[in-house]
Each structure stands twice: as structure tokens, then as C-alpha cells.
Amino acid sequence: xxxxxxxxxxxxxxxxxxxxxxxxxxxxxxxxxxxxxxxxxxxxxxxxxxxxxxxxxxxxxxxxxxxxxxxxxxxxxxxxxxxxxxxxxxxxxxxxxxxxxxxxxxxxxxxxxx
Amino acid sequence: xxxxxxxxxxxxxxxxxxxxxxxxxxxxxxxxxxxxxxxxxxxxxxxxxxxxxxxxxxxxxxxxxxxxxxxxxxxxxxxxxxxxxxxxxxxxxxxxxxxxxxxxxxxxxxxxxx
Numbered sequence: 001x002x003x004x005x006x007x008x009x010x011x012x013x014x015x016x017x018x019x020x021x022x023x024x025x026x027x028x029x030x031x032x033x034x035x036x037x038x039x040x041x042x043x044x045x046x047x048x049x050x051x052x053x054x055x056x057x058x059x060x061x062x063x064x065x066x067x068x069x070x071x072x073x074x075x076x077x078x079x080x081x082x083x084x085x086x087x088x089x090x091x092x093x094x095x096x097x098x099x100x101x102x103x104x105x106x107x108x109x110x111x112x113x114x
Numbered sequence: 115x116x117x118x119x120x121x122x123x124x125x126x127x128x129x130x131x132x133x134x135x136x137x138x139x140x141x142x143x144x145x146x147x148x149x150x151x152x153x154x155x156x157x158x159x160x161x162x163x164x165x166x167x168x169x170x171x172x173x174x175x176x177x178x179x180x181x182x183x184x185x186x187x188x189x190x191x192x193x194x195x196x197x198x199x200x201x202x203x204x205x206x207x208x209x210x211x212x213x214x215x216x217x218x219x220x221x222x223x224x225x226x227x228x
Contacts, residue, residue, distance in 0.1 A: 041222065
């Protein structure tokens with residue numbers, strides 16, 4: 001079965017600093033999703049990557065999928081307190097019938113101090 | 115347009131009781147998936163429904179069941195509650211048309227079993 005490993009598990013940064021979160025898959029990724037979660041709340045969709053080498057940006061957040069499609073990174077530039085939360089990577093995994101479900105990493109907990 | 119709606123937001127139940135959680139997908143979406151998120155972990159897939167039919171089921175005991183209604187809303191039922199069922203239950207809405215599906219999550223139902 002496919003597994004996702006996120007690193008680091010937690011991160012504390014000073015406001016204004018850049019940071020990177022990594023997500024490594026045990027198998028080839030066919031769809032990689034990044035979500036943000038405030039503690040105890042639902043998941044907020046950030047970006048989806050599908051093609052090797054693909055890179056997407058939204059405001060100060062950039063996500064990349066490597067050429068081999070087994071690793072993704074999420075980079076935040078000039079972090080702000082509003083970036084604090086849990087960042088989850090999810091992978092689309094096929095099950096019978098050609099449909100897919102999401103499996104998730106354990107998450108990276110980010111704190112941004114003013 | 116309303117997003118994914120889940121009810122109730124919080125629930126406290128006693129061991130051995132049963133619980134019903136509800137989800138309304140985004141208008142136009144025909145597929146609903148349920149996930150369980152235990153504190154400190156990523157969400158785990160429970161069920162996926164499309165047009166009232168179960169498409170897939172995760173590794174959960176038969177105490178967990180679900181159904182989808184003609185209006186595409188869904189219920190997750192859990193019988194004979196255990197302390198270990200305490201978690202955030204998330205509903206995800208998607209078009210259900212295939213591999214490239216995007217998933218929109220609701221805010222979740224926080225279930226506490228005492």
C-alpha cells in the first residue's frame with residue numbers, strides 16, 4: 001500500500017522567514033493534494049499537482065512535484081501568523097472501478113511567531 | 115454557493131451508543147467521501163459514495179455504515195461506540211467523475227465518546 005511521509009513533523013519560525021515542508025511517497029504519485037487545517041477544523045484546499053516537474057503558486061505559497069513524481073514540497077515565502085496551522089499532503093489512490101480515494105500524511109504543524 | 119455542510123459540529127456520546135453524522139455536498143457534486151481523523155494523525159478513508167452506491171470502503175469495522183440519498187446528501191452511522199471512535203469526522207465532496215477529481219472538505223464533526 002502507498003504511504004506518505006511528511007517532514008518536518010513540526011516547525012516554529014519567526015514571522016517573515018521562509019520555510020519548506022516536504023512530502024515523500026512510497027509509490028508514484030498520480031495526484032498530489034496540499035491542504036491546510038486549522039486545529040480541530042476542516043481541510044482547506046491549497047493546490048493539486050499532477051505532472052512531473054509541475055509547480056503552482058498561490059499568494060506566498062508554492063508547491064512543486066518532482067520529475068519522478070514521488071516527492072512534493074510546499075514553500076512559504078515571508079511567513080505570516082496567518083500561515084500557522086497543519087499542512088497535510090494527500091495522494092489520490094485508485095481503488096476498484098477506476099475511482100480514487102485520498103491517503104494523507106500525518107501533517108506538519110506550523111507555528112509562526114511575530 | 116454553500117460549501118460542504120456537516121452536522122452536528124460537536125457531539126458527545128457514551129460508550130455503546132450509536133451516532134449519525136450528516137453531510138450535504140456542494141451543489142452539483144454527486145460523490146461524498148467520509149474520513150476519520152484521530153488527533154495528531156492525517157485523515158483516514160472510511161467510505162465513498164456516488165449516486166447512492168458505495169464505491170469503496172476503508173479498513174473500518176462493520177460498526178461503521180453509511181448511505182447516500184437521492185439529493186446526494188449522506189449519513190455516516192457508527193454503532194456500539196468505543197472510546198477509540200473519538201475523532202474528527204470529515205466529509206469530502208467531489209464530482210465523482212474520475213481520477214482528476216478535486217475534493218472539497220467540510221468543517222467536520224467532532225465526536226467525543228466518554
